[in-house]
Amino acid sequence: MKETGLNLWDTLVYYFQYPFVQYAMIVGLLIALCSSLLGVTLVLKRFSFIGDGLSHVAFGAMAVAGVLGVSNDMTIVLPVTVISAILLLRTGQNTKIKGDAAVAMISVGALAIGYLLMNLFSKSANISGDVCSTLFGSTSILTLTKPEVWLCVIMALIVIAVFLLFYHKIFAITFDENFANATGVKANAYNLLIAVITALIIVLAMNLVGSLLISALIIFPALSAMRVFRSFRSVILCSAVISVICAASGIILSILFSTPVGSTIVAADILVFFIFCIISSVTTGGKKA
Amino acid sequence: MSTIQITCKNVSLGYEATTVVRDLNFIVSEGDYLCILGENGSGKSTLVKALLGLKSQQSGEITFGNSIGKNEIGYLPQQTIVQRDFPASVREIVQSGCMNRCGLRPFYNQEEKKLASDMMEKLQITHLARRCYRELSGGQQQRVLLARALCAARKMLLLDEPVTGLDPKATLEMYELIARLNREDQITIIMVSHDMQAAVKYASHILHIGGKQLFFGEKEAYLNSKVGKAFLEASDAGGDST
Numbered sequence: 150m151k152e153t154g155l156n157l158w159d160t161l162v163y164y165f166q167y168p169f170v171q172y173a174m175i176v177g178l179l180i181a182l183c184s185s186l187l188g189v190t191l192v193l194k195r196f197s198f199i200g201d202g203l204s205h206v207a208f209g210a211m212a213v214a215g216v217l218g219v220s221n222d223m224t225i226v227l228p229v230t231v232i233s234a235i236l237l238l239r240t241g242q243n244t245k246i247k248g249d250a251a252v253a254m255i256s257v258g259a260l261a262i263g264y265l266l267m268n269l270f271s272k273s274a275n276i277s278g279d280v281c282s283t284l285f286g287s288t289s290i291l292t293l294t295k296p297e298v299w300l301c302v303i304m305a306l307i308v309i310a311v312f313l314l315f316y317h318k319i320f321a322i323t324f325d326e327n328f329a330n331a332t333g334v335k336a337n338a339y340n341l342l343i344a345v346i347t348a349l350i351i352v353l354a355m356n357l358v359g360s361l362l363i364s365a366l367i368i369f370p371a372l373s374a375m376r377v378f379r380s381f382r383s384v385i386l387c388s389a390v391i392s393v394i395c396a397a398s399g400i401i402l403s404i405l406f407s408t409p410v411g412s413t414i415v416a417a418d419i420l421v422f423f424i425f426c427i428i429s430s431v432t433t434g435g436k437k438a
Numbered sequence: 439m440s441t442i443q444i445t446c447k448n449v450s451l452g453y454e455a456t457t458v459v460r461d462l463n464f465i466v467s468e469g470d471y472l473c474i475l476g477e478n479g480s481g482k483s484t485l486v487k488a489l490l491g492l493k494s495q496q497s498g499e500i501t502f503g504n505s506i507g508k509n510e511i512g513y514l515p516q517q518t519i520v521q522r523d524f525p526a527s528v529r530e531i532v533q534s535g536c537m538n539r540c541g542l543r544p545f546y547n548q549e550e551k552k553l554a555s556d557m558m559e560k561l562q563i564t565h566l567a568r569r570c571y572r573e574l575s576g577g578q579q580q581r582v583l584l585a586r587a588l589c590a591a592r593k594m595l596l597l598d599e600p601v602t603g604l605d606p607k608a609t610l611e612m613y614e615l616i617a618r619l620n621r622e623d624q625i626t627i628i629m630v631s632h633d634m635q636a637a638v639k640y641a642s643h644i645l646h647i648g649g650k651q652l653f654f655g656e657k658e659a660y661l662n663s664k665v666g667k668a669f670l671e672a673s674d675a676g677g678d679s680t
Contacts, residue, residue, distance in 0.1 A: 193524060314544045321534040324524055328583075331490040331513040332538040332590045379570030380527035 157405055164404050172298045173290045173410070177396045179305035180357045181366065181414070183350045185392030186312050188371035189385050190323050190343060199237055200367040202256035203351045204360035206233040208283055209259030209266075211355075216270040223300070227352050234348035238340055285359040290400075290410050301353055308346050315339065320381050357396075358411030369418035370395070376422075376429040391421050441468045442503050443594060443626055444489065449498035451484045457496060458484045464645050464654040468593070471620045471627045473641035475634065475669065480648040482630045486598055489628070512587030514597040517579070522572060528582050529567045532558055535589030550589075557585040561615070577608030584615070594626040595619070601633065613640055634670055 164170045184200075191199060210229040214222045237252055268276060293301075312319070321329045322336045329336045354363045374387035399414030443466050450460040459481030466472055476482045487493040488500060490513060512535075535557075536550035546554075558564045561581045566574065571582060580600060587595055597616065601609040617640050619625045631637055637644060637657075644660040646653040646669065653665045660666040 193520060195520065317534065317537065317540070317545065320526070320530065321537050324521065324526060324531065324534065325515065325518065327492075327515045327518075328513055328586070328590075329534075329537065330492055331511065331515075331596075332535070334537050375523075375525050379525055379573070380568075381525060381530050382527075384525045 160405060161401065169291055169293065170404065172293045172295075174397070174400055176293060176298055176301045176353075177290060177357050177400050177410075177414075178393055179301060180350070180354045181370075181392040181396035182389055183305050183308045183346075184354055184363070184366045185370040185388045186309070186385060187343070187347055187350060188367040188392075189374070189381075189388055190319055191347065192368055192371045192375070193323050196238070197364065197368050198252050198256075199234070199347060200351060200364040201361075202237060202252040203230055203234055203348055204355060204363040205256035205263075206230055206259040207352055207355055208360040209263035211283060212263035212266045216266050223352070227349075230352050231345055231348040234344040234351075235341060238344040238347075283355070283359060284361045285409060285411050290357050304349050304353055308349060311342065311346055315342065319343065324381075358414060362411045362415050365415040365418055366392070369415070369422050373418075373422045373425040376425040377432070391418070395421055442466070443468055443470075444503070445499075445501045447499045447501075449488070449500055450496045451481060451488050451493070452496055453484075459647055459649060459651075461650050462498070462647070463651060466594075466626060466628065466643075468626055469620070469624050471617070471640060471642045472629070472645060473637035473643070474628065474630045474645045474647065475632065475637055476647045477632070482647065483598065485647070486596060486630055489596060510591045510593065512589075512591035512595045514580070514583050514587045514595065514600055516598050516602060517583075521579075524572055526571050527567070528558070528563060528569055528571060528574070529554065531571055531582055532563075532567075532585045532589060535586035538590055553589055554585075557588045560588070561585045575608065576604045577611060580604065580608075580612055581615070588619075588625075592623075592625070594628070597627065597629040599630055599632075601631075601636075609636075616640070638670070 165174075191197060207226050207230045210226040211222050213229075214225040217225070219225055233255060237255065264280060267280060318329075318334060318339050321334060322339050326336045326340075350367075351363055354366055358366055370388040370392035371384070373391055374384045378384045378387050395417040396414050399417045400410060402408065402417075403410045403413040445465050446462045449462040450457050451462075452458045452460075458479075462485070464472075474482055474485065484493065488495055490511060533546055533551065533554040536546055536553060539550055540546065555564070555567075558567055561584055563578065563581050563585060566578060566582070571579065574582065584595075584600075595616075600616065601612050604612060613636055616627060616629070620627045629637075629641070638661065641657055643655065644653060644657055644666070645651070646660070646665055653660055653663055655663075661670070
């Protein structure tokens with residue numbers, strides 16, 4: 150038993166000597182942190198599915214970039230996703246059902262077109278492998294180049310800075326947009342800001358968990374934290390901690406047991422969610438009794 | 439003697455081609471308790487939006503007196519679904535009323551924190567400050583939102599159906615609280631309601647709308663008017679809706 154434990158530790162140390170593993174860890178933790186910060190707001194504003202929708206748009210955009218032979222995907226993926234985010238959050242404000250339908254429509258539409266384009270024009274011999282890694286992010290996190298890492302770090306820092314600077318405004322418009330508007334806070338401008346940073350996070354997170362699993366990264370930490378904590382600040386902090394811990398343990402486990410990174414992280418998130426559910430039912434049950 | 443805070447002159451409101459309510463002419467003076475009555479769809483909420491500056495009028499003029507700035511009306515909105523399971527402490531919510539004082543400053547200063555504490559004291563919710571909003575009773579929640587509105591503005595409150603969903607006891611307490619703010623702190627109250635009994639009991643002025651202005655004036659005059667009598671009878675016959 151001790152022997153295997155030592156072996157696992159040795160394996161870990163061995164792997165962490167490689168820069169690509171270090172990069173994966175840095176980028177993974179930053180993405181997890183950003184997505185959990187925003188996740189609370191998105192869940193509370195009833196926009197849980199926006200992550201899903203946007204990531205499919207990003208998938209479609211990536212396929213288009215591949216077909217056009219653009220060397221750097223980001224130049225197409227980022228603007229397309231940001232614009233879609235703005236459009237989706239716009240429609241969501243007016244009528245709930247229309248917003249829902251718009252998200253569903255755009256997300257499956259982009260997914261279908263993206264796959265179609267990949268199939269028709271791809272030069273790669275292993276299409277299903279490509280598609281699988283874009284959807285589930287199986288390897289891309291481990292193949293990051295240094296400029297990509299820097300891009301991730303800078304964007305993550307921007308997201309965190311924006312969130313800290315506008316924390317109270319984000320709280321106000323999440324809790325009560327009408328009141329915020331009435332007292333002269335430009336709620337629409339802040340909604341726009343939220344839309345843009347959501348899109349940024351999603352494009353970043355595609356590297357980590359792939360487009361199908363991004364929603365999990367956004368909603369699970371927020372939902373877990375909301376089970377147990379009762380103020381906005383504590384929910385945000387707890388959600389950030391959960392997300393970072395899950396991402397770290399997910400990446401480590403996936404290295405040790407050579408499992409897919411994205412789904413391992415999400416599995417850790419799900420596990421934490423159930424633990425928090427139990428904690429919540431124990432504590433509230435204790436109060437009532 | 440009392441200063442005029444809001445003047446509405448020939449105001450028409452609506453959405454694009456359709457006009458919801460037209461020819462509104464009324465004034466609100468300092469210390470008034472104005473109750474806006476009307477059926478569903480009579481244009482009450484549209485008028486609220488216009489008074490808050492969230493919506494521009496199709497024609498006519500809404501002017502604010504010197505003592506009231508454009509965003510200085512404390513607003514108590516109807517509760518939304520989002521708020522029902524929102525994890526936020528009472529203090530966080532009350533403090534968010536100070537938002538319009540911050541401008542671009544990212545955090546609240548001492549003065550704003552004190553204002554929030556004072557308002558919680560005033561509405562007797564200080565002991566709830568650390569509690570979670572979603573665990574409070576309906577009446578307590580409304581007090582929290584009222585404290586928030588008072589942080590945003592000290593001179594005028596605009597209340598949109600403030601007793602919806604409250605039980606009779608909490609309803610009475612809410613009405614008494616609003617009346618006390620009006621009486622003791624000289625805060626002008628504009629309340630949108632379809633609760634005729636309460637309007638007659640507490641308000642000083644009545645504005646009754648239904649597509650157009652049906653009545654505006656003091657409460658006593660309203661009770662003797664044709665519109666007022668008809669509405670009062672209808673609401674009596676319809677039973678107590680609260």
